[in-house]
Amino acid sequence: MFISVNSIRTLSNWYAHFGAVCLLISNTAFAAPTLTQTIDNALTARCLNKERTAVNIVSLSTGRTIYSRNPQTPLLPASIMKLVTTAAALHYLGPEYRYKTKLLQTGRRIGDTLQGDLILMGSGDAKLVHTDLWQMAQQLKASGLNFIEGKLIADVSLFDNYDRAPTWDVDRSQRPFDAKIGALSLNLNTVAVNLRPGANVGDPLVIWLEPSPAYMRIDNQSTTAAKGNGTAGVRRVDDAQGGVRIVVTGNLPQGDYDRTVLVNVDNPSRYTIESFRDYLGKAGITVRGATEIVNISPNNAREVLEHESPPLSLIIKEMNTYSSNFMAEQLVKTIAVEKVGKPATHLNGLKQVADFLQTSGVSTQGVMLADGSGLSKQNQITAKMMTDLLVMMHNRFDIGPDFMTSMRVMGAFGLHSNRFKNSPAHAHVRAKTGTLNGVSTLTGYVPSNTGRQLYAFSLLLNNNGCGYKGADDVEDQIVNALFLQGDELPLVSSSQLPVTQ
Template sequence: MSACSGSAAPRRAASHASAWLLVCAALAGGASLPLAAQARVKAAHPSVNVSTVLPQSVMIGLQRAHVPLSSISVVIEKVGDRTPIVALNAGKPMMPASTMKLVTTYSGLSILGPDYRWRTNAYADGTVDANGVLHGNLYIQGTGDPKLVPEELIDLVQKIHKAGIRGIDGALVLDKRYFDPSTRDLPPFDDDASAPYNVGPDPLLYAFKSLSFTLTPSSDGTVTIDVLPALAQLQIDNQMRAVNGPCRGEAASVSPTVTPTPNGTLVASFAGEYSVRCGPRTVNVAVLDHSAFFAGGFLALWQQTGGTFSGATREGAVPVGAKLVATHQGPVLSDIVRDINKFSNNTMARNLFLSIGAAEEKGPATPAKSARAIEAFLRRDSIDMEYLTLDNGSGLSREEHITALSLADLLQRANASPVAQVFVQSLPIAGVDGTMRNRLTNQGAGGNAQIKTGTLRDVRAIAGYVASADGNSYVVVSFINDPHSEAARAAHDALLEWVYQGPSSGFSKISAPAAESAGVAPHGKPRKNPRKREAH
């Protein structure tokens, strides 16, 4: 008998007849689940009731966005109970966008450990004279630290100085063998090669290979331009003029023209008028290749701290006889995971993804090694991922796929694991921080939902935990793969709010269109958030 026939008798019907509901695939648009996926749902979760209804508030959001039910998958489960309350298209492989970072970060925390630190090493190959000048090469060896920013790299620079080296008359050599060359200089995901989210992974990733320019207009007609991080080869050509008058979009359109020159200088040119009323504006631009960016950043800090350098920069391996002179240990992985999930940092996720493969199968890291390592871990962790396809681990891909049911299984397992607290606390809190800070701010779910978000063209996703008003905690996963997905955020927000109100209350109390148009919560007036609970 089909699980979607409407007549399958649930074993738990006596106590859960009004609460445990399964919404099957192919209710709209004629889409059907693969037979293996249907069998998976039935075998893993046999005791579920059947319905053809989503909460009314969610249906309204989907209808307004012109998204059919065949384009959305949903799984809702009570934490600690893998029997779904809602399972729409649950076993259908979907593009998850950045919710794929949950697979990478949970696997990384479990395989490497929350206290794992990346090391960046400095080696000297030569002699140091009485004036502190290294007559030879200085080697910097990277292992993929995802957060090697100026505040971190200065530690390595200062340790090299403490080792007695004040000048270098040889070369600055970058050892990047930890990642396979095939992982570098990849084409951007889309046409915007200067967008920081498109920056690829690198063993010596520095400041996300991006410059942050801050423009500050003054009443005297000048515009001050500050930049972080400093690069030794960077020059700013400032032709900006501050003017009076209304701010009519200048703050959103200011961007430099960045031009490499034959002598190695990088010129960032700003021109045009900028209204004083626009106030300070920061624009982020990815520039150069990883090696040139790292070398420029390192040498800028080196020179700022009194170091001298007159040689060239290049890539190469640390020779056997070189002496280790300094080591910088990056932030602990638990902090890295928080940044990845709270702010959906693609580049950090990709570096972590490759680091997992290098740690498990030894370098040089490749995506294939990382995928094998993660899939092997998930099997050991008893998480069934039959339709998982990993590409770069960040979700910034149209090749990565997963089912809502599989991701719900991972969230259940993660919540019961030794890394539960670190993992759950890394997720954005609705109405509070990260990518959820501006969502559900005036709803009950605000402050009570810890949700990883994901968006790509034609993709919208949410996955995480909701602490409901009835004292229970729920796993929620939903993917929308549809050309109209961008307009469906309201449907996902409505789903989270419905879960917060308590799915065990059934579908009969879901908000009506009149209540929605009046701007009230599904069960009446908006209520104040109760004390925040975390699903551990």
């Protein structure tokens, strides 16, 4: 059989054409999805409510919005509201702001005796802890003071009488996240109930409180069990006579480790001042008068001691790491005190926060601020508002670095680091999470893999049926896509791209 040269050429051309077609089909069939397609795919999850899901992503390197879905739909923020409070607090107070809790006295000091009252004046300090009170008591003792003839007074004049955000439910749990607020607060307004198994099976648990004011007593109904699993329950019971019982039930296994259960307190001012009385006694100072809580200190009171809190930059870091509702609401009232005056109200504080957003150029269309922590279901924010805030704060050299570092580095070694721990973007995401029933939110910053691009993102998943893990998976897919595929986009905005004619 013979094939002519022309036939060979024809076949060659056919095979070349066929190969090109195959190559085209192959490239089309196996091309990797674009960044936009990857995000679109993540948002096809059946558990999402499409109308109640919002995404907005902005390239900080170019200023362009690179992805947007329902960006101006008002939705519940949950705890990402704390980023709004964080930014406003930094703007009004500054990173170096410190609370100053003061000790005042009336009357005069004669030898080792104060012939007058000792006053603890609340500053709204969200970080005042029992060791601070113990240190103040020791300082008084070191000055030679042994006796206080008058009363021990708590001055709570700085804040109004609301011990919660007005939009919160009246019925509250005893869990730490539900702690009340106040001008004079201690240990995040929680008491630590320490539990240790007894030496023998059947022995009651060893229980102690820190701090341990006299009006609180332990009602120990617990036992030590044989080795194995055990569960101890702790609850606070406030009686009609003004006493408080800390009731401990259940059991812990013999030889098990110590446990600490935090229970919030019903009256923060009383808890703080009675704890201070206890520490004064332990330091060797006797207070002969009664305890009193007032809204104004006597005019003749003069300062004895002053305790300074850590700087605001460290307070907001702790607030956002632990997602402390208590700290966020304290900050709202602190803003009100500093900008409007006392007594601080939530309304005045939130008005200042709203003014900060508007004067900073942040979109507030459809936005409603009901508290500082995100616990209220009357809050309404948008994904565009949050990315506007992130972009604006990134560009503020005076407070932007403190704002960014207040967010957890997700997946890095350290506290609360399981999120993104095993993902490509681990240790690169700075973000704040938010969770309520049916609500999952995530807002923050992530770079591209090479670091050439930096993105601000806000993801709001409202009315979702995904559950905690399912919602996290959707959000993680989007953030990981920004990290892995973020370099697909040009480093100049569309308005800066060269135009050819």
